[in-house]
Amino acid sequence: MIELTAIIDSAQDAFAGAITPAELENAKALFLGKSGRITELMKGMAALSVDEKKSRGAAINFAKQSIEAALNSRRQALADLELQAQLRAEALDVTLPGRQRGQGGLHPVSLTLERIESIFASMGFDVAQGPEIESDWFNFTALNTPEDHPARSMHDTFYVEGGSKTAPNLLRTHTSPMQIRYAVKHVKKYSNVVNAGEGQSLFSGEMPEIRVIAPGRTYRVDSDATHSPMFHQCEGLWVGENVSFKDLKFVFTDFCRTFFENDDLVLRFRPSFFPFTEPSAEIDIQFPSGPLAGRWLEVAGSGQVHPNVIRNMGLDPEKYIGFAFGMGPDRLTMLRYGVNDLRLFFDGDIRFLSQFQ
Numbered sequence: 042m043i044e045l046t047a048i049i050d051s052a053q054d055a056f057a058g059a060i061t062p063a064e065l066e067n068a069k070a071l072f073l074g075k076s077g078r079i080t081e082l083m084k085g086m087a088a089l090s091v092d093e094k095k096s097r098g099a100a101i102n103f104a105k106q107s108i109e110a111a112l113n114s115r116r117q118a119l120a121d122l123e124l125q126a127q128l129r130a131e132a133l134d135v136t137l138p139g140r141q142r143g144q145g146g147l148h149p150v151s152l153t154l155e156r157i158e159s160i161f162a163s164m165g166f167d168v169a170q171g172p173e174i175e176s177d178w179f180n181f182t183a184l185n186t187p188e189d190h191p192a193r194s195m196h197d198t199f200y201v202e203g204g205s206k207t208a209p210n211l212l213r214t215h216t217s218p219m220q221i222r223y224a225v226k227h228v229k230k231y232s233n234v235v236n237a238g239e240g241q242s243l244f245s246g247e248m249p250e251i252r253v254i255a256p257g258r259t260y261r262v263d264s265d266a267t268h269s270p271m272f273h274q275c276e277g278l279w280v281g282e283n284v285s286f287k288d289l290k291f292v293f294t295d296f297c298r299t300f301f302e303n304d305d306l307v308l309r310f311r312p313s314f315f316p317f318t319e320p321s322a323e324i325d326i327q328f329p330s331g332p333l334a335g336r337w338l339e340v341a342g343s344g345q346v347h348p349n350v351i352r353n354m355g356l357d358p359e360k361y362i363g364f365a366f367g368m369g370p371d372r373l374t375m376l377r378y379g380v381n382d383l384r385l386f387f388d389g390d391i392r393f394l395s396q397f398q
């Protein structure tokens with residue numbers, strides 16, 4: 042029986058040494074195959090007596106079963122190893138961040154413009170857009186700023202080739218030309234009753250009040266930490282038969298408090314000059330608390346629309362009156378988010394811009 046134990050041992054060694062299924066099947070053949078060692082032993086039994094056959098047969102059978110058991114467990118082990126290897130090869134690292142398409146978002150100044158639009162829309166203001174390449178007439182002359190007016194020099198701008206005084210010839214220096222453009226269109230819309238004659242070219246019918254804001258890009262020859270050659274403005278205009286400075290104060294105060302979500306915000310209307318308004322005022326705001334507390338911050342120019350401008354809208358200044366303002370959305374964005382350099386808005390640096398998403 043020592044012999045059988047040795048065979049079992051060597052089978053176990055052979056199986057353990059097999060590291061692929063093919064090697065294992067080869068090793069199996071050495072013991073259980075047609076001329077394997079166990080098969081040979083079985084064949085050798087023919088010569089034995091009946092009694093010997095019984096005990097010898099049982100012993101050989103036991104050896105055979107032990108070898109088969111060793112074979113099966115090795116098969117299982119190899120299958121497990123193979124599975125492990127396969128799993129490892131196909132492993133997914135679920136902690137790896139996915140490859141996403143970059144998420145875009147609105148520019149901080151666009152967020153401000155949307156905010157301005159929705160606040161004024163809630164007060165019944167229309168929102169209008171106009172051309173950035175403007176004519177001399179709309180940008181200056183119609184706004185009571187004739188060619189030799191000194192105020193023009195504060196609005197140095199970029200001139201385009203091929204324009205003329207009435208055809209587009211410059212990049213607009215403010216959104217104020219939209220006062221004229223919008224009002225003229227509005228007046229025309231209700232003008233089917235107007236008869237031009239006997240110096241009566243002005244509108245004399247009934248029309249709803251003009252109430253509009255006009256946000257957009259504007260241009261000036263100016264560049265430092267708080268000025269950019271391209272910047273934004275938002276014009277506001279309210280003209281009717283009975284619109285006063287009191288309405289300007291109310292509307293603009295309400296706007297600022299809503300925009301900054303601060304009911305304690307204080308406003309100051311500081312006398313100033315614009316050719317197209319009379320009287321005119323700069324509007325300053327002051328935060329009651331926070332990092333900017335106690336400082337007056339200029340946010341807009343404003344005033345009662347000048348009679349000459351009312352006339353250029355096609356309206357009679359004896360009948361129509363109103364106010365206008367022009368504010369700087371870039372400035373409002375800086376104040377709202379605590380940004381101290383205007384140029385950051387236009388550098389296009391994604392590290393800056395993504396902070397607003």
Ligand code: PHE
Nearest residue numbers: 215217342343344365366367
């Ligand atoms: N257009 C003026 C500017 O750019 C601002 C303004 C608008 C002032 C409307 C009064 C009325 O400085």
